[in-house]
Amino acid sequence: MQKDSKKINLWTAMSFLIFIVYLLFLVYPIFQVFIQAMFVDGHFSLANFSTFFSKRYYSETLWNSFKVSTTATIFALIVGSLLAYLFSMYQFKGKKLLQICIIIASMSAPFVGAYSWILLLGRQGVITKFLMNTLHFPQIDIYGFGGIVLVFTLQLFPLVFLYVSGAFKSIDSSVLEAAESMGSTSFDRMVKVILPLLTPTLLAAALLVFMRAFSDFGTPMLIGEGYRTFPVLIYKEFISEVGGNAAFASSLAIIAITIALAIFLIQKYVANQFSFSMNSLHPIQPKQLTGFKQALVYIVVFGTVFIAVLPQLYLTYTSFLKTSGMVFVPGYSLDSYRIAFDRMGSAILNTIRIPLMALVIVVIFATIISYLAVRKKNFFTSMIDSLSMIPYIVPGTVFGIAFITSFNTGVFGTGFLAITGTAFIMVMSLSVRRLPYTIRSSVASLLQISPSIEEAAESLGSSRLNTFMKVTVPMMMSGVISGAILSWVTMISELSTSILLYNVKTKTMTVAIYTEVLRGNYGVAAALSTILMVLTIASLLLFMKVSKSDSITL
Incomplete structure (x- = not known):
């Protein structure tokens, strides 16, 4: 005892x-x-929150974060789910290498991707110069809302890919075979069978992607160029208040926590409505494709992954270039290393x-x-x-x-x-x-x-x-x-x-x-x-x- x-x-x-x-x-x-946010000079006060909600500048910043995070989440879900579907349903060469590339695209710091895309599509970017000088395209604007969404999408769709790929392994192939035997087309099986089975996973992935996008400040700081987001606002308010009154920065932090908690609880409630268990006795076996369909799969998969890792590839290339001040000059060197x-x-x-x-x-x-x-x-x-x-x-x-x-x-x-x-x-x-x-x-x-x-x-x-x-x-x-x-x-x-x-x-x-x-x-x-x-x-x-x-x- x-x-x-x-x-x-x-x-x-x-x-x-x-x-x-x-x-x-x-x-x-x-x-x-x-x-710190609710007590001013030792007395309870909501003055900081009143300041936030009374000024349009702050509400617009919060709305900007919602817009950019929601848009990036939608695009990341589409791209990540499509790639996971193609990886799970079809056989093609280079899957292991492609998966490593996808993960590398996800695991690099988001602001590094923003910096890379500035080098590629900024006003003096390599691709921008080529399009303007050779193909006579108009000036490309990578900055602001569009640039942030691009970086977030390419940075975060791999998380969706990893989640959905894991979920595909839990789907029993007999379910799809039953749908096919009843005359269901590939598109119908995707919409009416696979998508409902993936819903809990998609909701979990959407939450992770949204929270990563909503909380990131490095990307909008570098590529936002005037497009204000909430994490940047919190950071700037806190840095400017160091040594003085940091209460307003703390009130912004509380608002961020409240919003994040609300989104988390909503996602959890919705996910519980769709929750169920799957046991795959007969996992899906990837099919071999030929002809036009095979070419299309290769174009979509390799094209998407190439665009995702392009920033890292170009950064690696520029790391071996000679530099003079803030510009790269002809020739190669290990001086940067x-x-x-x-x-x-x-x-x-x-x-x-x-x-x-x-x-x-x-x-x-x-x-x-x-x-x-x-x-x-x-x-x-x-x-x-x-x-x-x-x-x-x-x-x-x-x-x-x-x-x-x-x-x-x-x-x-x-x-x-x-x-x-x-x-x-x-x-x-x-x-x-x-x-x-x-x-x-x-x-x-x-x-x-x-x-x-x-x-x-x-x-x-x-x-x-x-x-x-x-x-x-x-x-x-x-x-x-x-x-x-x-x-x-x-x-x-x-x-x-x-x-x-x-x-x-x-x-x-x-x-x-x-x-x-x-x-x-x-x-x-x-x-x-x-x-x-x-x-x-x-x-x-x-x-x-x-x-x-x-x-x-x-």
């Missing part, structure tokens, strides 16, 4: 420890933002060091939280699981403001955890923000493991902790690794939070790329972007080798 009590206390202690961490690094920072390693060597090291420390925390916490949420389900563990999803909907800029506000002078101004400007605050911000990816993947993996396996181990004399470490963890490791690689790749391409939290000693490659672009050091920025791309590719290839899989899905 005493032995059982110790076992129970072990999981209780773990639950309590995780809850304390969430209180310190999630609940407390957001609470501090609320306090030499300067990048000489001046930004610490940033390259930080991009590996800081996310790696965060990843260790993410893997440990995700494994324990997923086990508690599935195997030890009660009110307390369900609350922890719910807390873990909050970072999923909080914009990165808001997180940065919350952490600076909370830990500049320590918890409640006591000096305890006064970590602003340290590597530790970067590690914790990345851990808390990217933890949901690994948790959700780990939970999905654990749900597929029958509890009877653990019960059998315990009946043979294994303790619960020993069973967890030697039976459960190894069996759920595929889900943990899958989520961890997504967390890792998003960590090394993180900008929106890091741009607020970094200092000279903790600058990462994404921050360095952003600052070099603003300074006009395009060659160095291209070299750093290429190094980041190589790091991403290496991570994905390592994942495929460890998981012994030729494909990656979510």
Whole structure:
């Protein structure tokens, strides 16, 4: 009896420890933002919110974010779903290479894509000059609403592709065969059979795409050129208020959190209306095409992927060009890489060091939280699981403001955890923000493991902790690794939070790329972007080798 009590206390202690961490690094920072926004000179006041809603400038900015995020989400759903359909239904060469290219297009920092498209389609861009000088096209305007939507679509459709590709593997081919035997055409099967089956997945992908687009500030900052979006407004208001009254920036952060939460709850409600389970006994087998249909599939697939990776390809090319000030000159050189390693060597090291420390925390916490949420389900563990999803909907800029506000002078101004400007605050911000990816993947993996396996181990004399470490963890490791690689790749391409939290000693490659672009050091920025791309590719290839899989899905 005493032995059982110790076992129970072990999981209780773990639950309590995780809850304390969430209180310190999630609940407390957001609470501090609320306090700062709603209390002016020590008195409760809604003046900041009144200012926001009374001025058209701010409401228009918010509406701009909705327009650009919604439009990008729609286009990303169309492109990503179409590619997933073609990959799942038809056989063609180069699938593995194309999938790696698609993921690379997604995992690079969004503002890097914006910078690349400026080099390609900007006023002095390579494609722009060719179209104007050779084909006598009118001036192309890549800036503003259209440019932001283009970058977001090409950046985010791979997420839809990964989600939908995973869903296609759960569709039983007998369902499609039954529809075909009843005289249903390919188009009818797509609309009346496949699309309804994919609806829950599409809703989940749409939420992720919308939230990524809504919270990004690097892309509109570089390519928006006057087209104001909400994250840029929050960032600028906070930066301009440093050293003074930051209450208005905090009120904007609260509005962003409220909007994100509302969208999340609406998506969850709608998704529950369409929720069902699928069990694929006979997975869909890709068909071999010939003639015109085969050519059309190749054109669509390779054409889309080429456009998506074109920015990275061109950045890699420009990284080897000679530069003179802000312009590229004829000839090739490795000077950009030499300067990048000489001046930004610490940033390259930080991009590996800081996310790696965060990843260790993410893997440990995700494994324990997923086990508690599935195997030890009660009110307390369900609350922890719910807390873990909050970072999923909080914009990165808001997180940065919350952490600076909370830990500049320590918890409640006591000096305890006064970590602003340290590597530790970067590690914790990345851990808390990217933890949901690994948790959700780990939970999905654990749900597929029958509890009877653990019960059998315990009946043979294994303790619960020993069973967890030697039976459960190894069996759920595929889900943990899958989520961890997504967390890792998003960590090394993180900008929106890091741009607020970094200092000279903790600058990462994404921050360095952003600052070099603003300074006009395009060659160095291209070299750093290429190094980041190589790091991403290496991570994905390592994942495929460890998981012994030729494909990656979510």
